[in-house]
Amino acid sequence: DQQVKQNSPSLSVQEGRISILNCDYTNSMFDYFLWYKKYPAEGPTFLISISSIKDKNEDGRFTVFLNKSAKHLSLHIVPSQPGDSAVYFCAADSNSGYALNFGKGTSLLVTP
Amino acid sequence: DVKVTQSSRYLVKRTGEKVFLECVQDMDHENMFWYRQDPGLGLRLIYFSYDVKMKEKGDIPEGYSVSREKKERFSLILESASTNQTSMYLCASSLGGHPGVTSFMGQFFGPGTRLTVL
Numbered sequence: 001d002q003q004v005k006q007n008s009p010s011l012s013v014q015e016g017r018i019s020i021l022n023c024d025y026t027n028s029m030f031d032y033f034l035w036y037k038k039y040p041a042e043g044p045t046f047l048i049s050i051s052s053i054k055d056k057n058e059d060g061r062f063t064v065f066l067n068k069s070a071k072h073l074s075l076h077i078v079p080s081q082p083g084d085s086a087v088y089f090c091a092a093d094s095n096s097g098y099a100l101n102f103g104k105g106t107s108l109l110v111t112p
Numbered sequence: 113d114v115k116v117t118q119s120s121r122y123l124v125k126r127t128g129e130k131v132f133l134e135c136v137q138d139m140d141h142e143n144m145f146w147y148r149q150d151p152g153l154g155l156r157l158i159y160f161s162y163d164v165k166m167k168e169k170g171d172i173p174e175g176y177s178v179s180r181e182k183k184e185r186f187s188l189i190l191e192s193a194s195t196n197q198t199s200m201y202l203c204a205s206s207l208g209g210h211p212g213v214t215s216f217m218g219q220f221f222g223p224g225t226r227l228t229v230l
Binding site for chain 1: 116122127152153154157165170202204216220223224
């Protein structure tokens, strides 16, 4: 039972434009949401997170928006760069301190 | 910087072999995790451990076991490797509980082991 869903397996964006990656969740008990970035043959690396008490968190070119009523979050990358090409995983934590719930990932391709 | 290391980047084994994947973290984290990543399936949790000698099954524990004899080391064991266990295996670690800070960084991952079972 997938509690975190990334419905777009892939996304292609031109360099300099905005990339928007979406994530939906079903469990209202989640209280932290995270985005990880993964290059081929490497482990995922933490990108940005947001607490459920916030609706926006920004770090440089990366902004995460949370809409709790819609159980939806999105990651915006502005401007997109070719080095951003990677698989992006959305994850959620229910204050267990244990395992995260991951989405299946969205593969982003930023073309020159 | 947190460092999570895995014993091998690439491994090739034969069906029926017993396989050990080792993971070591250097940040005194309480929690450690084993995932596998497959195309179209994302990251799936195999087992996790929240303390030495403690283990919990994840979503897909069948065919695997784990061992945590020391806090910094978490081993994944394939008792009798099969071809459907060909995958990328990722180890991760995290602090116990929530730090209660705005910037929650979750889990730190190792580089992964690409296992091929022939």
